[in-house]
Amino acid sequence: MSSIAALKQLYADIDALQGAEALMAWDQQVFMPPGSAGARAAHLGCLLRMSHELFTSDKMQRLIEEAAKEAEPGTEDAATVRVLKRALDQRTKIPATLVEEKGRLGTLGHEIWAKARQDNDFGHFAPILGQLIELTKQEGECLGYTDHIYDALTDQYEEGATKKSWDHMFDGIRKPIVELVAAIKEAGPVDDSALYGDWPEADQRAFCDHIARAVGFDFNIGRQDTAVHPFCGGPSTTDVRLTTRFKNYLPSAIMGTLHEAGHGMYEQGTPVEWAGSPLAGGVSLGWHESQSRTWENIVGRSHAFWTFMLPKLHEAFPATKAFDADSFVKLLNKVEPSFIRVEADEVTYSLHIMVRFEIECALMDGSLAVKDLPEFWNEKYRSYLGIVPETDSVGCLQDVHWSAGAFGYFPTYAMGSILSYQVFDCLRADLGDVDAMMAKGEFAPILHWLQEKVYRQGKRYTPADLVQRVTGKAFGPEAYIAGISAKYKALYGI
Amino acid sequence: MSSIAALKQLYADIDALQGAEALMAWDQQVFMPPGSAGARAAHLGCLLRMSHELFTSDKMQRLIEEAAKEAEPGTEDAATVRVLKRALDQRTKIPATLVEEKGRLGTLGHEIWAKARQDNDFGHFAPILGQLIELTKQEGECLGYTDHIYDALTDQYEEGATKKSWDHMFDGIRKPIVELVAAIKEAGPVDDSALYGDWPEADQRAFCDHIARAVGFDFNIGRQDTAVHPFCGGPSTTDVRLTTRFKNYLPSAIMGTLHEAGHGMYEQGTPVEWAGSPLAGGVSLGWHESQSRTWENIVGRSHAFWTFMLPKLHEAFPATKAFDADSFVKLLNKVEPSFIRVEADEVTYSLHIMVRFEIECALMDGSLAVKDLPEFWNEKYRSYLGIVPETDSVGCLQDVHWSAGAFGYFPTYAMGSILSYQVFDCLRADLGDVDAMMAKGEFAPILHWLQEKVYRQGKRYTPADLVQRVTGKAFGPEAYIAGISAKYKALYGI
Incomplete structure (x- = not known):
């Protein structure tokens, strides 16, 4: 048998x-009885150790080395080796003791953070945040970098990304987005209170299933359930499991x-x-987020989409009959600076990320001390969003990421938003009048284009x-800035 | 560290x-999207091989040997070693090639059997059944036995059971049950057509959850879902998953x-x-079945149970208000010889098993040829149940077991019925007026007694x-015969 x-x-x-x-993790969020958390943790811990041991085994390391010599450059086999080599490096460069210590501190950090956020007490979180930063720096040193320690950290989440590449990305959007937000603010507030109500959960569930099916999510190799924190998971690319939750909005x-x-749909x-191979699934967090943003924002918040879907919404929720596509899409795209990232609109979202990115870099290179974080945070919100959080709970304590020592992750969210427009522009250029298709409920050509160009490429x-292959150029913010500027200027009559 | x-x-x-x-197997029956069967089979196959390799590893074998010397006889540690040694023997005595060949033939056999049953064509199934019998005999030779090859096979399902012990069991029930069935037949038919109807599934589901909770199934460490073939599974004794299905009966x-x-509840x-230890869970198939039969038949088909539960049933299904406890329990315990084992009543059930046991023994010792099976089956049904199946589909082709080469399993079902009465008699002797408790909905004392005496003993x-510890004597059919004779003579006024 060949090494490959x-x-x-x-x-x-x-x-x-x-x-x-993955099945155990999904089940834990969706169906697991509460009293079996202990047994699940024990089982999952064993399996994670076993898969880690197998991945870092001598046999695996030897086979990767041998296969690297065997595989012709540019082939699928070479891609397989590249993907495995990268994963192996990530698993072996950081000593087990450091992984273990960070796991321990991360679990503790999560508990302390949750309490600090609840009590609005940054002082309670600060000491362990300091320790987590120190451990993360050690991690960065183990992983190695040329320019900035942030490069080592963020590469774990987005292959090839560096502080410099993120700087470049944010430099391209900072000024236009801040100006767009200001212009929207001047255009006056939008009252979307009609979107809040006592919407029956069963009706929401049925409509959500309908809408997922309509855009092309394949329920033959997937399902949708309810979970407190929505996510997409599942054990294989032929068994993809979405979760959602139902609110009064x-x-x-x-x-x-x-x-x-x-x-x-990216996974499917x-x-x-x-x-089941190393090439299966999405290639990076940024790319993955670009596809969730595409279907959520570019498709799902478009006038064309609701031209088709609004009659179905009227049927499911008669109270929405007060809306036509114009008025509904205006409310759906309401832009307003707010404190909480996960509730932010499409325009202000990247500004939330920018704040976090700048803070992470400063924390890592030592130019910002932990004790000064709240003030720094608030100052950034004032400067980019024009608002200042009244408490740290809705300020620098709002996100879970740092409590587990995850630094370098946030920029992939902004990359997703930006990349979604860059890719969709090419799709429009290829397919012609995409809005006309969506207005007729024809999502298949869009999905097929994305499948062909992106999803079927896996981690190849x-x-x-x-990015280069799909769009013909390097990743950049031009399409995003042009796209959201045009969209929101039209919506707000700017 | 000690070897133990x-x-x-x-x-x-x-x-x-x-x-x-276990979680994957449960999920496959309950929630898995249809298109992921291939990936699930691949994953499950890998995991089964890994757990088998770990179980039969040199390290495991060495540790069992060492621990056997270390453990004090009669202690929990000794029981742990005994349980693991038995499992190891079962996994190592049969060569991997034979296991693999039987797995292959079993999968094929299942397909062929399903088609043969559908087409009522025993001739289509006969050749592969012959092959499966040959392989099973080889298996029996590998496992070893003193008296009869059936001993080796049935011991896999019920530790310590032999052809002789099952003969003894069936000898004790054959005559009295056949006579009881005949007497019931003479007493005249019972019309239970009122139990058939268009019972709404959601109401059935809610009532079933209610009834499981009422008897003491703990939903904090368990759940109940829907599946085509009901079963009890789940990944741990703190995560026990029931399934049920809804019919017009x-x-x-x-x-x-x-x-x-x-x-x-036995697992919980x-x-x-x-x-998570080798001592967790039920000790054998026969013991397990005794507990399912206890709650289904001795508790759930009793007058006392429905004295308490009938008002709830009336509430859930207003059409049942026509019944009082007397009339409902009479219908619920309708006895009538019929062809299909899984639909049989409590009295005739063991006769169905007896037919299968006698056939299995005859097939294994060569006194019955495969080609003569249908006639032999029909003759047994005539002799024990007084009816003759009109087709093999509702005759010797009805059960799945033989198509996978599972010979020696059936008698554990009868053991369960018989043992349930033997144990429950002791419970009654200890607790006093159990019927009065059930009539008030007090199931906790019953559950606690069973937990203390049986469930908490695990595989110790x-x-x-x-059986000896719980009932003070060896396993025997006396309590069963006395119990169902008294119950059904009263119900039928014999």
């Missing part, structure tokens, strides 16, 4: 363990469903012959190479 | 893999729920300190030892 074949065979066991882990579950369905788009190319 | 401690630590990994396997789901809840009764003792 042996490598793929060994990987099948890792894939089985990871599939089981009607678009919450609908937009959440389109977002998770975007992630889900893996070629059959790659299922690096994230940057894939 | 090392053994338990190694077993934790096996338990984690088996827990994942109202008692179907209700009795099914009580049956599976009986299995489930495992002591916390044994969770052999099945036979547990």
Whole structure:
């Protein structure tokens, strides 16, 4: 057997363990009885250790080395080796003791953070945040970097990304977005209170299933359930599981469903012959987020989409009959600076991310001390969003990420928003009048284009190479700035 | 670390893999999207191989040997070693090639059997049944036996059972049950058509959850869902998952729920300190079935139970208000010889099993040829039940077991029925007027007695030892015969 074949065979066991882990993690959020948390944690801990041991085994390391010599450059096999080599590096460069210590501190940090956020007491969180930053710096040193320690950290989440590349990205959007937000503010407030109400959960659930099916999420190889924190998971690319939740703000579950369905359709788009292989699934967090944002924002918040979907909404929720597509889409795209990232609109969202990115870099290179974080945060919100949080709970304590020592993750959210426009522009150029299609409920051509260009590529190319292949140029914010400027200037009559 | 401690630590990994396997198997029957069968089969296959390899590893074998020397006889540690040694023997005595060949033939056999049953074509099934019998005989030779090859086979399902012990069991019930059935037939037919109807599924579901909760199934460490073939599964004794299905025969789901809840409460009764250990869960198939039968038949088909539960049934299904406890319990306990085992009543059920047992023994010792099976089957039905199946589809083709080469399993069903009465008689002797308790909805004393005497013992003792400890004597049919004779003579006024 060739080394490549042996490598793929060994990987099948890792894939089985990871599939089981994913099913257990999904089940834990969706159906697990509350009293079995202990047994689940024990089982999951064992499986995670087993898959890690298998991944870092001598056999795996040897096979990767041998296969690297064997695989012809540019082939699928070479891509397989590249993907596995990168994952192996990430698992082996950081000593087990450091991984363990960070796991321990992260669990503790999560508890302390939750209490600090509840009590609005940053002082309670500050000491352990300091320790987590120190450990994360050690991690960065183990991983290695040329320019800035942030490069080592953020590369874990987005292959090839650096502080410099993120700087470049944010430099391209900072001024136009801040100016757009200011102009929208001047155009006057939008009253979307009609979207809040006592919307029956069963009706929301049925409508969300309908909408996921309509855009092309395949329920033959997927399902949708309810969870407190919505996510897209599941054990394989032929078993993709969305979750949503139901709130009194009607678009919450609908937009959440389109977002998770975007992630889900990306996973489901893996070629059959790659299922269970190292090339299956989305290539990076930024790319993944670009697809959830595409279906949520570019498709799901468009006038064309609601031209088709509004009659169905009227049927499901008769109180919405007061809206036509114009008025509904205006409310759905309400822009208003606010404190909480996860509730932010499409325009202000990237500003929330920018604040976090600048803080992370400053914390990592030591130019910002932990004790000064709240003030720094508030100053950034004043400067970019024109508002200042009244408490740290709705300020620098709002996100879970840092409590687990995850630094370098946030920029991938902004990358997703920005990349979604860059890719969709190319789709429009290829397909012609996409709005006319959506207005007739024809989402298949859009999905097929994305499948062909993106989803079927799996992890075959690096994230940057894939941008080049799909869009013909390097990743950049031009399409995003042009796209949202045009959209919101029209909506707000600016 | 002692060998025992090392053994338990190694077993934790096996338990984690088996827990994942159980969750995957449950999910497959309940929630898995249809298009992911392939990926699930691949994942499950890998995990089953991994847990098998771990169980039969040199390390495991060495630790069991060492721990056997270390453990004081009669202690929990000795029981742990005994349980693992038995499982290891079962996994190692049969060569991997034979296991693989039987797995292959079993999968094929299942397909062929399903088609043969559908087409009422025994001739289509006969050749592969012959092959499966040959392979099963080889299996029996590998496992070893003193008296009869059936001993080797049936011991896999019920530790310590032999052809002789099952002969003894059936000899004790054959005549009295056949006579009881004849007497009931003479007493005249019961018309239970009022139990059939268009019972709304949502109401059935709610009532089944209510009834499971009422008898003591703990939803904090368990749940109930819907599946085509009801079963009790789940990844741990703190995560026990029942399934049921809804039919137009109202008692179907209700009795099914009580049956599976009986299995489930046995699992849930495992002591916390044994969770995930080799001693967790029920000790044998026969013992397990005794508990499902207890809650289904002895509790759930009793006059006392429905004295309490009937008002709830009236509330859930107003059409049942025509019944009082007397009339409802009479219909619920309708006895009538019929062809299909899984639909049989409590009295005729063991006769169905007896037919199968006698056929299995004859097939294994060669006194019955495969080609003569249908005639032999029909003759047995005529002799024991007084009816002759008109087709093999409702005759010797009805059960799935033989199509997978499972010979020696059936008698454990009859053992369950018989043992349930033997144990419940002791419970009555200890607790006094159990009927008065049930009539008030007080099921806790019953459950606590069973937990203390049986469920909390896990796999600590052999099945036979547990019978002796719980009932003070060896397993025997006396209580069963006395119990169902008294019950049905009263119901039918014989």
